[in-house]
Amino acid sequence: RPTLSEKNYMFSVSPANEEEIKNESTRHDYKNGTSQYLPHIIIIGVRKGGTRALLEMLSLHSDISAAESEIHFFDSEDQYKRGLSWYLGQMPFSYSHQFTVEKTPAYFTSNIVPERIYNMNSTIRLLLILRDPIERVLSDYTQVFYNHKQKNKTYPPVEDLLLKNGELNTDYKAINRSLYYSFMENWLTYFPLKNIHIVDGDRLIKEPFPEMQKVERFLNLSPQINASNFYFNKTKGFYCLRDGGRDRCLHESKGRAHPQIKPYLLGKLRDYFDEPNKKFFELVGQKFDWL
Numbered sequence: 001r002p003t004l005s006e007k008n009y010m011f012s013v014s015p016a017n018e019e020e021i022k023n024e025s026t027r028h029d030y031k032n033g034t035s036q037y038l039p040h041i042i043i044i045g046v047r048k049g050g051t052r053a054l055l056e057m058l059s060l061h062s063d064i065s066a067a068e069s070e071i072h073f074f075d076s077e078d079q080y081k082r083g084l085s086w087y088l089g090q091m092p093f094s095y096s097h098q099f100t101v102e103k104t105p106a107y108f109t110s111n112i113v114p115e116r117i118y119n120m121n122s123t124i125r126l127l128l129i130l131r132d133p134i135e136r137v138l139s140d141y142t143q144v145f146y147n148h149k150q151k152n153k154t155y156p157p158v159e160d161l162l163l164k165n166g167e168l169n170t171d172y173k174a175i176n177r178s179l180y181y182s183f184m185e186n187w188l189t190y191f192p193l194k195n196i197h198i199v200d201g202d203r204l205i206k207e208p209f210p211e212m213q214k215v216e217r218f219l220n221l222s223p224q225i226n227a228s229n230f231y232f233n234k235t236k237g238f239y240c241l242r243d244g245g246r247d248r249c250l251h252e253s254k255g256r257a258h259p260q261i262k263p264y265l266l267g268k269l270r271d272y273f274d275e276p277n278k279k280f281f282e283l284v285g286q287k288f289d290w291l
């Protein structure tokens with residue numbers, strides 16, 4: 001792994017020709033034999049779907065090299081105009097047999113991202129982790145609630161955001177982001193379904209191993225991740241990872257309690273998502289156990 005100064009040095013290298021970078025997908029070799037590659041795999045979302053858990057679990061595999069932070073290259077105008085050479089510089093150092101992966105959950109719900117990723121690599125493999133849309137709304141709310149809390153700011157109770165004049169507030173961003181069907185349609189105009197693997201985020205929470213086996217198969221990775229890589233942590237209430245004797249759980253911001261909502265409001269949410277969920281199942285030819 002590079003030291004911080006090595007990484008800084010990488011950033012100061014003058015950007016090479018965009019096409020050259022795209023074609024070769026590497027910048028240059030180091031004496032330790034490692035290089036940076038444009039991602040072979042991208043976890044495109046969804047926000048609060050379990051993207052971090054998926055990335056960490058995938059990293060258990062020795063053929064995977066993952067970017068630690070979210071890059072936001074394709075969804076941010078400021079980053080995108082820096083070009084592929086900048087993007088490449090954000091990638092981890094890896095060996096040529098490894099697949100480079102990055103995750104940015106905001107990609108899935110952005111209209112412009114599918115086309116931009118397609119322009120970089122039309123055959124890239126995409127991972128999309130989805131969760132029950134209502135659970136995702138509550139997780140999204142909880143995330144923003146804690147962001148406000150950290151800044152000593154108040155945030156309205158969830159019901160105030162979910163309702164407007166007694167009806168479901170369909171303008172609420174968190175509700176919109178759970179309309180998977182509308183976003184997926186756009187992705188499928190650029191990528192064939194066979195190149196997008198949908199991970200069941202609810203199952204990944206309850207039984208990570210079988211979900212990760214499916215991911216390994218989709219990526220044509222050797223079956224390396226095994227059941228002993230996961231252990232249930234009662235205090236956290238989630239599975240944690242065991243990697244070469246090293247135990248680690250996800251950050252405390254992952255797996256927070258969600259607010260309880262009243263049954264009539266839950267009913268409104270169920271009614272609202274019923275149709276788009278069905279359309280989504282039809283679109284992807286796969287069913288999920290959503291409320």
Ligand SMILES: Nc1ncnc2c1ncn2[C@@H]1O[C@H](COP(=O)(O)OS(=O)(=O)O)[C@@H](OP(=O)(O)O)[C@H]1O
Nearest residue numbers: 047048049050051052053139238239250254255256
């Ligand atoms: N093993 C394990 N440990 C902890 N948390 C887990 C795990 N597997 C999945 N999850 C779920 O991941 C949810 C967070 O999703 P993301 O990482 O995609 O969030 S983010 O969009 O990057 O902020 C997070 O959502 P919340 O429960 O709302 O906190 C978790 O439910």
